Amino acid sequence: MIIIDLSAFFPETARLSELDSYMEKAREMAGEGNEVVLTGAAPVWLYLKTAHALHGKARKLIYRSPVAGDVVIFDHSPC
8 A cells, every 4th residue: 555645745835836746756656556545734636636647547546534534536446
């Protein structure tokens, strides 16, 4: 399982102008065919864009919510 803490991608405030570098880092960290967990304090747009960027790379994507726990975003694991 790969855990990606999106809050580690930026020092204080996430910037749209840095979006391409954030996505490059997320894809690099996720690798191919892994189960990936997204967590950390980050803007919704960064979570949405990261989930989109990892679709087709990650086998399973989970959002780890501090309130609701783990939420499966997609799961392409064989049944």
